Amino acid sequence: MTDVLVCIKRVPDTSGQVLLTDDEQSVDARFVGFTVSNHEHAAVELAIRMADATGGTVTLLSVGPADAVEQLRSTLALGCQAAVLVEAEPTGLGPADVAAEIAAVVQDKAFDLVLLGNDAADSGDFQVPVRLAYALDRPIVVGASSVEIADGRLKSFVDGPEGEETYDLPLPAVVSVLEGGVEPRYPSLKGRMAAKKVEIETRTPTREPVGANRVRLTLPPAEPNEVEVLGEGPGTAPAVVDLFERLAVL
Amino acid sequence: MIVTLVELENGSVSEISLETLAFARSLAAEGGGIAIRAVVVGDVDAPDAVAAELGAHGVSEVLQATGDAFSAYGGAAWAAALQAARESTKSVVVTAAGSPRGMEVLAHLAARLDVPFAANVVSFSGLAPFVVTRQVVGGAAQEEMKLDRRPAVLTVAGHSWTAAAVGGDAATWTTFSPEVAEADLVARVVATGTKDSDDSDSLKSARVVVGAGRGAGGPEGFAAVGELAELLHGSLGVSRVVTSLGWRPHHEQVGQTGSRISPELYVPCGISGAIQHWAGCSSSKVIVAINTDAEAPMMTKATYAVVGDMHEVVPAIVEEIRGRKG
Ligand SMILES: Cc1cc2nc3c(=O)[nH]c(=O)nc-3n(C[C@H](O)[C@H](O)[C@H](O)COP(=O)(O)OP(=O)(O)OC[C@H]3O[C@@H](n4cnc5c(N)ncnc54)[C@H](O)[C@@H]3O)c2cc1C
Numbered sequence: 001m002t003d004v005l006v007c008i009k010r011v012p013d014t015s016g017q018v019l020l021t022d023d024e025q026s027v028d029a030r031f032v033g034f035t036v037s038n039h040e041h042a043a044v045e046l047a048i049r050m051a052d053a054t055g056g057t058v059t060l061l062s063v064g065p066a067d068a069v070e071q072l073r074s075t076l077a078l079g080c081q082a083a084v085l086v087e088a089e090p091t092g093l094g095p096a097d098v099a100a101e102i103a104a105v106v107q108d109k110a111f112d113l114v115l116l117g118n119d120a121a122d123s124g125d126f127q128v129p130v131r132l133a134y135a136l137d138r139p140i141v142v143g144a145s146s147v148e149i150a151d152g153r154l155k156s157f158v159d160g161p162e163g164e165e166t167y168d169l170p171l172p173a174v175v176s177v178l179e180g181g182v183e184p185r186y187p188s189l190k191g192r193m194a195a196k197k198v199e200i201e202t203r204t205p206t207r208e209p210v211g212a213n214r215v216r217l218t219l220p221p222a223e224p225n226e227v228e229v230l231g232e233g234p235g236t237a238p239a240v241v242d243l244f245e246r247l248a249v250l
Numbered sequence: 251m252i253v254t255l256v257e258l259e260n261g262s263v264s265e266i267s268l269e270t271l272a273f274a275r276s277l278a279a280e281g282g283g284i285a286i287r288a289v290v291v292g293d294v295d296a297p298d299a300v301a302a303e304l305g306a307h308g309v310s311e312v313l314q315a316t317g318d319a320f321s322a323y324g325g326a327a328w329a330a331a332l333q334a335a336r337e338s339t340k341s342v343v344v345t346a347a348g349s350p351r352g353m354e355v356l357a358h359l360a361a362r363l364d365v366p367f368a369a370n371v372v373s374f375s376g377l378a379p380f381v382v383t384r385q386v387v388g389g390a391a392q393e394e395m396k397l398d399r400r401p402a403v404l405t406v407a408g409h410s411w412t413a414a415a416v417g418g419d420a421a422t423w424t425t426f427s428p429e430v431a432e433a434d435l436v437a438r439v440v441a442t443g444t445k446d447s448d449d450s451d452s453l454k455s456a457r458v459v460v461g462a463g464r465g466a467g468g469p470e471g472f473a474a475v476g477e478l479a480e481l482l483h484g485s486l487g488v489s490r491v492v493t494s495l496g497w498r499p500h501h502e503q504v505g506q507t508g509s510r511i512s513p514e515l516y517v518p519c520g521i522s523g524a525i526q527h528w529a530g531c532s533s534s535k536v537i538v539a540i541n542t543d544a545e546a547p548m549m550t551k552a553t554y555a556v557v558g559d560m561h562e563v564v565p566a567i568v569e570e571i572r573g574r575k576g
């Protein structure tokens with residue numbers, strides 16, 4: 001039986017245009033809403049599969065504002081059993097702070113396996129999972145596309161520079177997940193109903209944050225460019241091929 | 251002193267590591283001519299060639315970590331080697347490429363030393379205080395971050411600097427065998443599969459590249475773009491979404507963590523044009539973008555744009571070319 005903890009972060013949905021808040025400290029999400037990154041969706045999927053296979057449970061954890069219950073709730077609906085929110089003002093937190101808060105929960109509840117995303121979609125710090133591993137004194141695999149548990153050991157697979165790499169380590173352990181290895185599921189109606197009943201445990205931070213060393217955020221300057229629209233739809237093909245002929249690429 | 255973790259690829263220095271050295275040289279110059287040391291971990295087939303290449307890119311000394319601990323990759327063990335090298339050289343800055351390994355090893359190092367780590371740095375704007383600018387929000391925004399502890403630990407975003415040989419002598423070569431704790435060897439690679447032929451050279455030098463992204467819709471969505479690439483005597487290039495979903499092999503990826511292309515003509519189809527993709531294709535002479543969304547960044551940055559479904563537009567172009575060829 002494996003009880004897995006998955007860490008998810010409430011992040012602005014930045015697939016469209018990105019705006020910044022006036023204090024230049026965060027992304028202004030007023031018009032875009034919030035979500036959870038694809039890497040974390042993949043981590044949740046892997047956790048649910050492992051829990052199902054071993055008769056274990058999946059617990060979600062987020063460190064962030066009270067509104068992060070939205071992301072916890074919608075992720076619970078995929079088939080997770082419990083959720084914890086460490087409520088904290090996100091702009092004051094750095095990766096070491098987040099790792100320390102996650103570590104405190106893991107130690108308290110004795111999770112054997114913690115899954116995280118490879119990198120957060122907003123801050124892109126690429127380090128919370130590794131800092132967590134050191135805080136817990138546990139081994140870590142970074143950037144796994146899949147994981148398996150067999151005979152109390154963890155097998156983890158990473159798409160490395162020379163081919164697929166296998167890691168084989170004892171539990172307890174930490175794994176950060178890269179999207180692509182599994183197709184995340186969608187919530188079922190039954191899952192949604194069950195998620196509504198879960199009581200989300202709220203905690204307060206265990207220590208003063210050291211912060212993120214952020215001076216400010218900026219938007220890259222827009223490069224002036226005059227694009228020529230050749231047209232719409234397949235009827236544009238002759239104009240495109242005329243252009244290819246002019247460019248002498250045919 | 252600056253120490254840079256260098257990755258080797260088929261025995262020679264990876265492009266993205268050479269780009270990182272360009273950043274390190276700029277930092278070294280700003281600091282009044284600080285020396286740059288390179289660290290390589292594990293076996294090296296042709297040290298002389300690597301020493302010559304690194305010397306040409308501004309490295310004065312290569313420190314090679316040797317020993318059983320490095321017979322297979324492990325993030326903690328590599329970090330232990332880098333940590334030992336940084337201590338012996340008293341380096342104030344540690345850099346690596348913004349590659350998966352660079353990110354992993356430097357995160358380990360920063361955690362071990364309990365110092366901040368800045369991922370995906372593109373520039374620096376001062377030494378005292380040391381402020382770096384890095385990519386965040388998938389490249390849609392940048393963060394200015396203060397690295398107020400020593401060593402400053404950072405990775406350099408792929409293709410944000412241009413690799414350039416500046417013509418130094420071959421670097422001196424020193425081996426060292428750092429002690430690696432048992433705990434640092436628990437998570438390491440125990441087996442490596444094989445990759446399909448990893449030939450990205452033809453893509454990098456192609457005169458024409460036809461690109462395809464998520465808009466292709468699935469692994470079966472590449473037939474028409476492949477045909478177009480063939481008719482234009484070009485190569486196929488794809489976005490990271492396409493490689494991470496396993497639709498196409500990684501060596502076809504264009505962008506920050508893929509190849510940097512500079513063709514006469516690039517035809518990205520169903521690619522949104524995220525900054526990390528743009529990093530790999532911005533030196534294309536002419537870009538003809540095909541996308542259903544006229545507002546996609548690729549469509550506004552391109553030279554020419556066609557608004558439409560790639561599954562209709564590309565086959566129509568293929569047919570038109572065939573018709574004209576008779
Ligand atoms: C550290 C890091 C490194 C990265 N490195 C790279 C890299 O090297 N290369 C890279 O590419 N990305 C890289 N990325 C990812 C990058 O941020 C984007 O997520 C990725 O480039 C998006 O791929 P896409 O354009 O195919 O998909 P999407 O962003 O989903 O865009 C799909 C586009 O297709 C269009 N479309 C949909 N259907 C159709 C249709 N039928 N016909 C025409 N158009 C259609 C849509 O309008 C949209 O514009 C990196 C990200 C990070 C964080």
Ligand SMILES: Nc1ncnc2c1ncn2[C@@H]1O[C@H](COP(=O)(O)O)[C@@H](O)[C@H]1O
Binds near residue numbers: 037115119126127
């Ligand atoms: N505030 C947070 N709450 C929960 N998990 C987090 C938080 N920040 C980061 N993580 C986890 O750590 C991963 C890597 O984040 P980062 O190191 O910030 O790029 C994310 O994908 C999450 O799984």
